[in-house]
Amino acid sequence: MYDDHQKVVLIGDGAVGSAYAYAAINQGMTGELAIINHTKEKAIGDVMDLEDATPYRSSLKIYAADYETCYNADIVVICAGAPQKPGETRLQLVTKNLKIVKEITKKVVSSGFDGIFIVAANPVDIMSYAVLKQSGFASEQVIGTGTSLDTARLKIALAKMFNVNAQSININVLAEHGDSEFAAFSSADIGGIPLLNLISQEGYTLKDLANVEKSVRNKAYQIIDYKGATFYGVATAIMRIATAILRDEGSVITVGCYLDGQYGYDDVYIGTPAVVGAGGIQEIIELPLNIVEKQAMASSVETLKKTTRDSMIKAGMINYLL
Numbered sequence: 495m496y497d498d499h500q501k502v503v504l505i506g507d508g509a510v511g512s513a514y515a516y517a518a519i520n521q522g523m524t525g526e527l528a529i530i531n532h533t534k535e536k537a538i539g540d541v542m543d544l545e546d547a548t549p550y551r552s553s554l555k556i557y558a559a560d561y562e563t564c565y566n567a568d569i570v571v572i573c574a575g576a577p578q579k580p581g582e583t584r585l586q587l588v589t590k591n592l593k594i595v596k597e598i599t600k601k602v603v604s605s606g607f608d609g610i611f612i613v614a615a616n617p618v619d620i621m622s623y624a625v626l627k628q629s630g631f632a633s634e635q636v637i638g639t640g641t642s643l644d645t646a647r648l649k650i651a652l653a654k655m656f657n658v659n660a661q662s663i664n665i666n667v668l669a670e671h672g673d674s675e676f677a678a679f680s681s682a683d684i685g686g687i688p689l690l691n692l693i694s695q696e697g698y699t700l701k702d703l704a705n706v707e708k709s710v711r712n713k714a715y716q717i718i719d720y721k722g723a724t725f726y727g728v729a730t731a732i733m734r735i736a737t738a739i740l741r742d743e744g745s746v747i748t749v750g751c752y753l754d755g756q757y758g759y760d761d762v763y764i765g766t767p768a769v770v771g772a773g774g775i776q777e778i779i780e781l782p783l784n785i786v787e788k789q790a791m792a793s794s795v796e797t798l799k800k801t802t803r804d805s806m807i808k809a810g811m812i813n814y815l816l
């Protein structure tokens with residue numbers, strides 16, 4: 495199924511990282527999965543636990559490692575990030591995580607790594623931007639998870655509404671992975687029928703769609719209230735992106751991409767569909783947007799650019815700003 499010489503390095507073996515490793519085993523990944531964590535004991539313990547799953551599903555060689563291991567990896571997945579503490583502002587968390595991601599990127603690049611970064615640490619659009627700037631890599635090589643999780647959340651909500659399999663729904667959540675994201679309803683379809691035509695056929699209104707969009711935006715907060723963290727969805731999204739790279743699929747996936755004129759913007763990471771293959775981002779797909787969606791995109795990009803700029807300055811990365 496996979497080329498045995500392929501190698502992925504996971505950095506940050508917490509809830510998201512370990513769920514990704516588990517997904518890799520259960521989806522039959524072969525080759526090597528190296529795990530780096532701040533506290534190496536966690537990585538060693540997880541490897542001992544995870545390797546017991548491999549005899550039942552895959553021949554993945556899985557081990558705890560240090561940064562030198564990155565030099566010949568195809569993919570480095572960054573899931574390391576400090577959790578938010580009570581009373582801590584979002585901007586303070588951004589600054590803290592930027593410092594972590596900056597150090598990690600330096601160490602990965604120093605190893606000689608020249609593969610593809612997949613960034614999941616939050617706020618993911620800003621962390622992806624920092625990895626791009628710190629690494630000096632081509633933007634094709636730095637992929638954020640972007641709105642992949644939000645798109646999955648929207649698909650499952652619509653699947654319940656229209657009583658079809660979520661995989662049969664073509665739709666994307668665009669822009670920030672966060673509060674300013676929006677659903678691109680105008681380009682969505684189910685079985686080739688535009689979603690905006692289907693809603694009236696099925697007795698729904700635009701207000702119902704707006705409610706679904708809002709519930710998707712708030713789902714992470716709900717899950718965190720119930721169980722403290724969210725990880726299975728994003729872990730599987732990371733696995734989907736990694737698979738498209740390792741198999742050189744050329745698949746269209748909603749991911750986090752660096753814009754260079756697409757949608758009329760540049761020098762910012764947003765969630766958008768893109769073609770993903772062995773070289774990373776092969777092409778960004780620029781969806782047609784209606785007037786409301788254009789306004790939502792403008793507002794989200796403005797938010798992202800401002801937060802990126804403020805936090806990069808605070809994290810001592812001012813020299814990377816255009």
Ligand SMILES: NC(=O)c1ccc[n+]([C@@H]2O[C@H](COP(=O)([O-])OP(=O)(O)OC[C@H]3O[C@@H](n4cnc5c(N)ncnc54)[C@H](O)[C@@H]3O)[C@@H](O)[C@H]2O)c1
Pocket residue numbers: 505506507508509510511530531532533536573574575576577591594598613614615616617618639640643671723724725728
């Ligand atoms: N992109 C998404 O859609 C999405 C979804 C959920 C969570 N996340 C984000 O993923 C990140 C991880 O979340 P989590 O729930 O797994 O957190 P967690 O606290 O469970 O795990 C974080 C891990 O990172 C490690 N770590 C911290 N600093 C490190 C460093 N400098 N080097 C190596 N490892 C380091 C910690 O030891 C810990 O194991 C967070 O930023 C979270 O917000 C993203």
